[in-house]
Amino acid sequence: MANEYVTLAELKSQFGVEPTDTSRDTDLNRARASASRSIDTTTGRRFWLDPAPVQRTFTPRGRIVRDDDGELFLVDDIGSTTGLVVETGSGSSWSAVTGYETSPDNALADARPITGLRRVLGTWGLSTSRLRVTARFGWPAVPDDIHEAALILASRLYKRKDSPEGIIGSAEWGVRNLSRRDPDVWNLIEPYIIPGF
Template sequence: MALQMDPADTTRDSLLAKALSAAARSIDASCGRRFYLDAAATARTYNPNGRVLAADGGERLIVDDLGDTAGLLVEAGTGGVWTAITGYETGPDNALVRGRPVTALVMPAGTWGSGSTRVRVTARWGWPAVPDDVVQATLIQAARLFRRKDSPEGVTGSAEWGVVRLSRRDPDVWALIEHYILPGFG
């Protein structure tokens, strides 16, 4: 065990659960994404202006991490009147098969609209599964947060090493999550 605690000792379970939850949400915030999958589909609305990239295969509408395409509904509209869109593809190719989220909707023929047009996407948001390196980073950060109660003012120490100031970021956590960080976050 990372914390070298007796599994039968449940006196600190509440503190451990809080540290684990805080570590997970902190990593989500640092990366600008959520690594868990929503239980139910919800709708999100996008303005295509500034979110569409022209590519060889058509226009790519950049969307939040989409972790499940079952029941995916894409609509376009203005002023509360929505029309279902068909003929789009998801991107990157094979993302869900590789355990990665869909991050774009590709319109091979046509456009996503402009001006006051909005695109509403109903889906289960997040990642299809939490990547192993994110799980490990969360456990390291949770252990660090749990031990933080024993290091007031960010200082810890031992008789052998003396007093040591804790760094703001754990380099191992950062190394595990840095390739998941969306541009503009972190």
């Protein structure tokens, strides 16, 4: 298991399971992995950071925003400028690009990702070429809201084994159906959903 937004120890603590009790580890790990990947799928992004720079190629169609300040090329979340390389071209012919700014301003300082590369008062000139970016993609750190949502969702998924038909019961409330979407999880992750995703 890797890149989960909640640790096994945190999930064990949620259920009062002793750290030395490994009898439920498989189920708990499956729940936390599923919760984390579900959050990724719902938001359209991932909140873990690549351990090393990775190369991705982007086509300009639908990714360039033009305004008075120049052209902004929208990229996948970039969580670190370490190893950041930007190139234009296609096939085996690529040229390094300089003279761009990252956007939004102060993103990494605010623990947010870089989501665009701006050519100030200029254009990317990419009508027939592509943009290749080598970077550490993801978020600089997992936001607290995402961590909490993963903890709630993993707990819910783990307990789901006790209600295989989606029905739960208690002495106080009687029998009821589980809701499709946990409102607390949704409220925590909704601000992170990529617009238009």
